Amino acid sequence: MNANTVLNKTSRALIGVCALLLLLCVQLPAQSARARMTGTVSDPQGAVVPGATVTVINVGTGIESKAITGQDGHYETLDLPIGSYKIKVEREHFKTTETPAYKLEISQVLKVDVKLSLGGRDEIVEVTGEASLVETVNPTLGASVTSATIVDLPLNGRNVLDLAALQPGVTPHNPDDTSAGSFNIAGSRSDSVTFLLDGGVDNNLLSNGVVYTPNPDAIEEFRILTSNYTAEYGRNSGGIISLVTKSGTNQIHGSIFEFNRNDTFAANQYFNNKNGIAKDPLSRNQYGFTLGGPIRKNKLFWFASYQGQKQDAGETILTNTFTPETLVGNFSHSGTDASHPNGGVPNSSVANFLLNNPFYQSNPALAALGIILIPQRSIR
8 A cells, every 4th residue: 555545535534624623513692691600509407418419400391400519508590591490309318308499590500408307218208498688699789571571561562572671771773873783771872782693503694683583482591781791791791681482391281372453453543534535445464374382301392483474554644745836936826726727736735834824935046946944933
């Protein structure tokens, strides 16, 4: 076997290995919407219990995460998807202890301390774990909008991000700051906001506006971080808006929705009424569904959603027509009187205002240029 043959085989092998590594390579997101649970396990006298097995169980999916308490009795479970979790603690010479379910929100660190009782492991005791009501681990300031709020609050247009304006420190975009975007958070420019989808997906346009907003029925929760966020959120100096979509569980669940806006339920506009014009036609329908369930119980799940929209609408536009007389400043024949076939501005509230204004004096030179001056009464 000559050197060229060996070199070719080696090159092909290297290329194959590189291709395999590329296929197996997974990009890890810098940000995460997942939560953590932490706490201390103690005995009836308050002494810490090392070596206890702590199992954190997702109520909806049945997926378990395990941890062992250290010498200081401390445990911590990482990378938990948002949802409801209960804790089971087991240790020799102690009764198995279970807590009720606790709700975990986006990026939350929930501290739950558990106190064990003496007895056999086959005995099960249900207790209320001592969950901290104040965030003492994560310094980030922010607020979450959960699925119940998203569904229950009125949402014109079904853009779930409109609910962000209900949170402290969040205001609609101020056009005076000459930046793009949707919100000003904690006084920052609107183009300094980072949008995240399902934790690690960058959901920002080049202008830093949002790319995609799922329909509200498909959203489990979104969280707005206003300040003091950790180093993982280093893309922008403004706020962080993190959206997390729903997922399947061990139970088949879903929803069907239809929202309608119709001119039948609306009043006519003021100027349409004034000019004897019928209501503008409008028929807008937003409809869809969500559906999720298990593929393999406690292991693999699926979820799907769809939203469609149809809209038929019309708009009445009132226009002003200027005649040669009005173009040179002569409004004597202007008004709504049909007896003036050459009347200057039919249905023109502007012309009627000028004719009835005792301080108005036409200036043909300015009117020819399309300029109308309305002197104001000075107050002394």
